[in-house]
Amino acid sequence: MQLVRQKEESAARRMNQTRAVVAVLTAAAIASGCASGDGSDAVRPAHGQQPLKAPPARALDSYAQQLGAAQAARVAAAKRWRLAKTPLAAPAPPRTKPRLTTRKGFEVKGQAKLPPVFTTIPTRQKVVFLTIDDGAEKDPALLRMMSDLKIPYTAFLSDYLVKEDYAYFKKMQSRGVTLNNHTLNHRYMPGLSYEGQRREICGMQDTIEKHYGKRPELFRPPYGNYNEDTLRAAKSCGIKAVPLWNSEVFADRMEYREWDRDLHPGDIILTHFRGREDWKGTMPDMVRRLMKTVTDKGYAVARLEDYL
Structure with missing residues (x-):
């Protein structure tokens, strides 16, 4: 016993x-x-x-x-990867997705029936979302770095740059990155007719489906400029939402839309596929800048699609 x-x-x-x-x-x-x-x-x-x-x-x-x-x-x-601090891991995404509405001051005529335009995802979680535009720089180190660090991001592609190397973005897609619409030729959309805008948006839908197997549901207008025709054309091409951004990261700095020059829960962050020709650094340098800022402020980078 x-x-x-x-x-x-x-x-x-x-x-x-x-x-x-x-x-x-x-x-x-x-x-x-x-x-x-x-x-x-x-x-x-x-x-x-x-x-x-x-x-x-x-x-x-x-x-x-x-x-x-x-x-x-x-x-x-x-x-x-020589980060200043270990990135914070993102929390589990919400079971119930936030309701997306157009940001005040960003509305156009007939907005209620058009895709919402927003710069921040409604959430109380201390998360932000990284989005990368265009497709000019195709740095293999970026693919390795983001996969190794498990940092999620979303791409918005323009065909006039992507077509130089479709395979690069196929590798990106195979690593879990969603490839979205940033038009065929990165034109100033309000300067085009409705039909001209529709060719730019629907044409990029066709291109992404042809090369990557799926038509996107997210669209970002070049320069963040749009009008009613832009959103009408986007909707007709199958677009469900138009994420813009609340801050932008470069290799050497952060820039903010809000008066307090700070991050907020759910903020969408913009950057571009760029290198030393355009920046004071490389894409890995940009990631280091981003993660230092985000981590110092107690935020994690989450996957945008998990909240949509």
């Missing part, structure tokens, strides 16, 4: 130790943005990986090891 009691006490101690490890790791995950803000028990350690779910007590040790390994991988990747 004494031996049985000793074995039971020993097993209880091991279980308590395991629970303590899980508690510490889970607390660290929450602090780094891993915990869901909607009450879910799912933990999403990084883009492209399945959420980790708290298991029954018998599997707590394995769960603790998964959390620890995910955090160790983030730390190691941050060191390899």
Whole structure:
């Protein structure tokens, strides 16, 4: 009887130790943005990986090891790519998607029946969304860096630049990046007729479907300029939403739309496929600038499509 009691006490101690490890790791995950803000028990350690779910007590040790390994991988990747800090992991996306409406002051005639135009996703989670426009620079290091760091982003492509190397963006798509519409030739849309705008938008829909297998539902007008005809044409081409941006990141700085020159929960961040010919740095330099700013302010980069 004494031996049985000793074995039971020993097993209880091991279980308590395991629970303590899980508690510490889970607390660290929450602090780094891993915990869901909607009450879910799912933990999403990084883009492209399945959420980790708290298991029954018998599997707590394995769960603790998964959390620890995910955090160790983030730390190691941050060191390899010379980030100032380890990026915070995005929380699990909301089960119920936010309702998207056009930002005040961005409306056009008949807006209620047209795709919404917005610069921020409604959310209380400390997340921001990275979007990259055009397609001029095709830096292989960007693909490796973003995959290694598990940083999600969304591309808005213009065919006159993309057609130089469709395969580059196919590799990007294979790594989980959604490829969206930024028109065929990056024209100033309000300067075109309705039919001219429709050719630019629908033509890019056809091009993306031909090369990448799917017609986009997101459209960003060049320079952020649009009118009623732009949104009417976009809707006729199958576009559901028009994300603009609330801040922009370069290799050497951040620029902001708002008066407080700061980030806000749900902000969409713009950058471009650019290199040293246009910037004071490379695309990896841009990512380092972005992640330092975002991480210092306590934000994680989340996947835009998870909130739409």
